[in-house]
Amino acid sequence: MKAVHFGAGNIGRGFVGLLLHEAGYEVVFADVADALISQLASASSYDVHEVGENPAVKTVDRFRALNSSTQEAAVVEEISTADLVTTAVGPHILKFVAPVIARGLAAREPSLPPLQIMACENAINATHLLQVEVRAAWDDSAADLDSVAVFANTAVDRIVPNQEPGQGLDVTVETFHEWVIDRTPFGDHVPDIPGATFVDDLGPYIERKLFTVNTGHASAAYFGYAAGLEKISEAMADPSVAAKVRAVLEETKELLVAKHGFVEAEQEAYVQKILSRFTNPYLPDTVVRVGRAPLRKLGRHERFVGPAAELAERGVTPVALLEAMSAALRFDDGSDDEAVELANMLSELDAAAAVERITELPPSHPLFPAIQKLIEDRKAEA
Ligand SMILES: NC(=O)C1=CN([C@@H]2O[C@H](COP(=O)(O)OP(=O)(O)OC[C@H]3O[C@@H](n4cnc5c(N)ncnc54)[C@H](O)[C@@H]3O)[C@@H](O)[C@H]2O)C=CC1
Numbered sequence: 267m268k269a270v271h272f273g274a275g276n277i278g279r280g281f282v283g284l285l286l287h288e289a290g291y292e293v294v295f296a297d298v299a300d301a302l303i304s305q306l307a308s309a310s311s312y313d314v315h316e317v318g319e320n321p322a323v324k325t326v327d328r329f330r331a332l333n334s335s336t337q338e339a340a341v342v343e344e345i346s347t348a349d350l351v352t353t354a355v356g357p358h359i360l361k362f363v364a365p366v367i368a369r370g371l372a373a374r375e376p377s378l379p380p381l382q383i384m385a386c387e388n389a390i391n392a393t394h395l396l397q398v399e400v401r402a403a404w405d406d407s408a409a410d411l412d413s414v415a416v417f418a419n420t421a422v423d424r425i426v427p428n429q430e431p432g433q434g435l436d437v438t439v440e441t442f443h444e445w446v447i448d449r450t451p452f453g454d455h456v457p458d459i460p461g462a463t464f465v466d467d468l469g470p471y472i473e474r475k476l477f478t479v480n481t482g483h484a485s486a487a488y489f490g491y492a493a494g495l496e497k498i499s500e501a502m503a504d505p506s507v508a509a510k511v512r513a514v515l516e517e518t519k520e521l522l523v524a525k526h527g528f529v530e531a532e533q534e535a536y537v538q539k540i541l542s543r544f545t546n547p548y549l550p551d552t553v554v555r556v557g558r559a560p561l562r563k564l565g566r567h568e569r570f571v572g573p574a575a576e577l578a579e580r581g582v583t584p585v586a587l588l589e590a591m592s593a594a595l596r597f598d599d600g601s602d603d604e605a606v607e608l609a610n611m612l613s614e615l616d617a618a619a620a621v622e623r624i625t626e627l628p629p630s631h632p633l634f635p636a637i638q639k640l641i642e643d644r645k646a647e648a
C-alpha cells in the first residue's frame with residue numbers, strides 16, 4: 267500500500283506519516299521545503315519522540331520524499347499509483363496542492379480503485395475544501411471525479427510543537443493523538459489505519475475538537491502572549507491565564523452540549539483532559555507558534571467566532587470568548603505575516619469594516635456589535 271502525503275512538517279512527520287507507516291503504508295512525502303525534502307530523501311528513518319505520560323520512541327522508515335514544486339511530475343506519477351493521499355499543509359495551502367492531485371488522478375489506470383483522499387488540517391471539513399479545489403482543476407470530460415476519488419473529512423489532534431534546531435528529522439510530540447475520519451464516503455472500502463477512528467457522523471467530533479482543543483489552545487497562546495510569557499506551559503501555570511482559558515472552554519462546552527447533545531460530564535472530562543495536555547512541561551511549545559495565523563483563527567467558522575456566533579444566535583452573550591478575541595487582536599508578533607496583516611487592517615479600516623473583513627460576519631449578526639466594540643477599543647490604543 268502506498269500513501270502520498272503532502273506536508274512533511276510537524277504533523278506530517280510526527281502524526282500522519284507515523285500512523286500511516288504503522289498501518290503498513292509506504293509513505294511518499296511531498297513538500298516544497300527543499301532542504302527538508304533533501305534530508306528526508308537521503309534518510310532511511312527518523313524517530314518520533316512521544317513525551318509526557320508513558321513516553322515512547324517510534325521509528326518511521328520505508329518512506330521516500332519528493333519536492334512537489336521542482337519534482338511535480340514525479341509526484342503526479344506517485345499519485346497515479348497510490349492508494350491514499352493525505353495533506354497536512356495548512357488550510358490555505360490546499361488550493362496549491364489540489365491541481366497536482368488532479369493531475370495524478372487523471373494519470374491513473376481506470377482499473378485502479380478510487381484514490382482515497384483526506385486533508386488533515388485544523389479546519390471544519392478541510393477535505394471538502396480540497397475536493398472543491400480538485401474539482402476546479404479537474405477536466406470533467408475525461409472521467410467523473412467521483413468515480414476516481416473518494417474524499418473523506420477528518421479531525422486530527424496531536425500537539426506537535428516546532429522542533430528544536432539540531433534535531434534533524436526527528437520529531438517531539440505529545441503522547442496523545444486522535445485521528446477521527448468520516449467513514450461514510452468509503453462504503454465497503456474503509457482504509458485499514460489502526461491508529462485512526464472511523465465514525466459515521468464526523469460533524470460533532472470535529473466541532474468538539476476545534477472548539478475545545480483549538481479554542482482553548484489559541485486562548486492560552488493569546489492570553490499568554492499578552493502576559494509576556496513565552497511557553498504554553500508557562501501560560502497555563504499562570505493562574506490568571508488558566509482561569510481565562512477555563513472560562514472560554516466553559517462557554518464552548520455550553521454550546522457543544524446544547525448543540526450536539528454531548529453528556530455534560532463527558533464534555534467536562536474532555537475539557538479536563540485537554541487542559542492537562544496544554545500543561546505538559548515536556549513539550550517545548552510556544553505561545554507564538556500556537557497563536558500563529560491570527561487572521562485565520564478569527565475567521566467566521568473558526569475557533570473563536572464560530573462558537574461565539576452560535577452562542578449569540580442562541581441568545582447567549584459570550585464573555586470569555588470575546589476576551590480571547592480581544593487578546594487575539596493584540597497578537598502583534600512581527601514574524602507572523604497574518605499578525606502584521608491584521609495590524610494593518612486595524613489601522614486602515616474603520617471598526618465596522620474591520621469586523622466584516624476579519625470575521626465575515628454581517629452587520630445584522632447579533633455578535634457584530636460586540637466585536638466592533640473590541641476593535642474600537644483596540645484602535646483607540648494604537
Ligand atoms: N502542529 C500541530 O500541533 C497540529 C497541526 N495541525 C494542522 O496540520 C497542518 C500542518 O501544520 P504543521 O505540521 O504544524 O505545520 P508545519 O509548518 O510544520 O508543516 C507544514 C508543511 O507544509 C509544507 N508546505 C507548504 N506549502 C506546501 C505546498 N504547496 N505543497 C507541499 N507542502 C507544502 C511546508 O513546507 C511544511 O513543511 C495545519 O493545517 C495545522 O492546522 C493539526 C493538528 C495539530
Ligand SMILES: O=P(O)(O)OC[C@H]1O[C@](O)(CO)[C@@H](O)[C@@H]1O
Binds near residue numbers: 388424425479557558
Ligand atoms: O495551525 P493551527 O490551527 O495553529 O494548528 C496547530 C494546532 O493544532 C493543535 O495541535 C490541536 O490539534 C494545537 O495544539 C496546535 O497549536
